[in-house]
Every structure is written in structure tokens, then in C-alpha cells.
Amino acid sequence: EVQLVESGGGLVQPGGSLKLSCAASGFTFSGSAMHWVRQASGKGLEWVGRIRSKANNYATAYAASVKGRFTISRDDSKNTASLQMNSLKTEDTAVYYCIRDSPGGPVANFDYWGQGTLVTVSS
Amino acid sequence: SYELTQPPSVSVSPGQTASITCSGDKLGDKYASWYQQKPGQSPVLVIYEDNKRPSGIPERFSGSNSGNTATLTIRGTQAMDEADYYCQTWDSTTALFGPGTKVTVL
Numbered sequence: 001e002v003q004l005v006e007s008g009g010g011l012v013q014p015g016g017s018l019k020l021s022c023a024a025s026g027f028t029f030s031g032s033a034m035h036w037v038r039q040a041s042g043k044g045l046e047w048v049g050r051i052r053s054k055a056n057n058y059a060t061a062y063a064a065s066v067k068g069r070f071t072i073s074r075d076d077s078k079n080t081a082s083l084q085m086n087s088l089k090t091e092d093t094a095v096y097y098c099i100r101d102s103p104g105g106p107v108a109n110f111d112y113w114g115q116g117t118l119v120t121v122s123s
Numbered sequence: 124s125y126e127l128t129q130p131p132s133v134s135v136s137p138g139q140t141a142s143i144t145c146s147g148d149k150l151g152d153k154y155a156s157w158y159q160q161k162p163g164q165s166p167v168l169v170i171y172e173d174n175k176r177p178s179g180i181p182e183r184f185s186g187s188n189s190g191n192t193a194t195l196t197i198r199g200t201q202a203m204d205e206a207d208y209y210c211q212t213w214d215s216t217t218a219l220f221g222p223g224t225k226v227t228v229l
Binding site: 026035037040044045046047050061063064097102105106108109110111113114116 | 147154156158160165166167168169177209211213216217218219220221222223
């Protein structure tokens with residue numbers, strides 16, 4: 001059974017940093033791209049970014065709203081993906097989901113989602 | 124920048140058909156996916172690559188994509204289908220979601 005468990009959320013002041021982790025199990029993590037999507041309270045879904053597998057050179061891509069502030073990384077030896085968030089703004093307040101990219105196919109699909117972790121940016 | 128639009132809400136009677144549209148410039152040239160999200164839960168993939176259903180998704184869910192519009196159709200809608208539905212596509216290396224449609228089963 002595929003499981004994705006996020007951790008690391010919490011309260012942080014504007015301008016601060018926070019690192020989220022995603023522990024994966026139940027599938028071949030090293031072969032899968034991983035994504036982060038966020039959702040502000042009562043709002044829609046916003047893609048944050050992704051990291052591809054080693055076979056794809058761990059290539060990353062980010063939404064314009066977080067580029068230069070957020071960094072996605074992975075540790076295949078620990079089946080873990082991470083989201084380092086710097087220079088946080090109040091508008092970054094949201095639930096952050098870790099997501100597996102479905103294997104194969106012509107485009108990425110988000111077939112398994114974690115339960116999410118809440119990040120609150122406030123003074 | 125590329126944008127997707129969805130109606131804010133759709134109402135449907137139990138057993139009837141609900142159609143949720145998602146519009147974007149030449150969306151039919153891209154792949155569309157659909158996600159269902161119930162209150163307090165994580166989203167669930169219900170349609171991918173325009174019209175494919177993941178394992179475990181009921182056959183009453185179907186999708187199409189042509190021209191500027193992708194459509195999610197729920198036939199024989201049940202009370203358990205009441206949820207927010209988001210369309211999603213890719214614009215180059217960026218994933219884009221529609222604003223979501225709240226489906227109410229009256």
C-alpha cells in the first residue's frame with residue numbers, strides 16, 4: 001500500500017524558514033518523481049514544484065510564486081522527499097501535500113497524496 | 124499565463140448526470156486530469172489523461188477533452204459524490220489547476 005506521510009509543518013514568522021519532509025513507502029520511491037501541492041484554507045489547489053528521479057537527473061521545477069525561495073530535494077536511501085521553504089510570506093500559509101507522480105504515461109499524474117501538513121506564516 | 128476556468132458550482136439530483144466543465148485555450152491539445160476532494164480529505168485522482176479511470180474509481184466517472192473544454196461526467200450521481208472537483212493540466216513544466224467546482228447532490 002502506497003503511503004505518503006508529511007511532517008514538519010508549524011507556525012513560522014514572515015521571513016523565516018521551514019523544512020517539510022515526506023516519508024514514502026509501498027512503492028519504488030527511487031523511480032518516482034515527487035511533487036508538492038498546497039492549499040490555503042477554503043481555497044483551491046496550487047502546484048508548488050516537483051523533483052524527478054535519479055534517472056532524470058533529479059530535475060526540479062517550481063511554480064513562479066515560490067521559485068528562488070523554495071527548494072525540493074530527495075534522499076532515495078531514506079525514501080524521503082523534502083521541501084525547504086525560505087523567505088516565507090503570509091501568503092505561503094497553506095496545507096502542503098506530498099504527492100507521487102504516477103509511473104509511466106505521457107504526462108505526470110498525481111495518483112497518491114499524503115494527508116498534508118499545515119504551514120502557518122504569521123507574526 | 125495559461126489559465127483554466129470552471130463553474131463555481133453544479134447541482135444535481137441523485138441518480139442524474141452531473142457535467143463539470145473546464146476551459147482553457149486549446150485545452151484539447153493537452154491532457155486533462157480531474158481530482159475529487161471531500162471536506163477535510165486529501166484530493167483523489169478520478170480521471171487522468173482525459174478519459175482514463177484509476178483503479179478503484181467507479182465507472183460512473185468519465186472524462187472527455189476536445190477543443191477548449193474538458194468535461195468530467197458523473198452518471199447516476201450518488202450522495203457520496205458530493206465534493207469539490209478540480210481539473211488539472213500541464214503548461215510546459217508547470218502544473219495548473221482549475222479553481223474548482225463544488226458539486227452538490229440535492
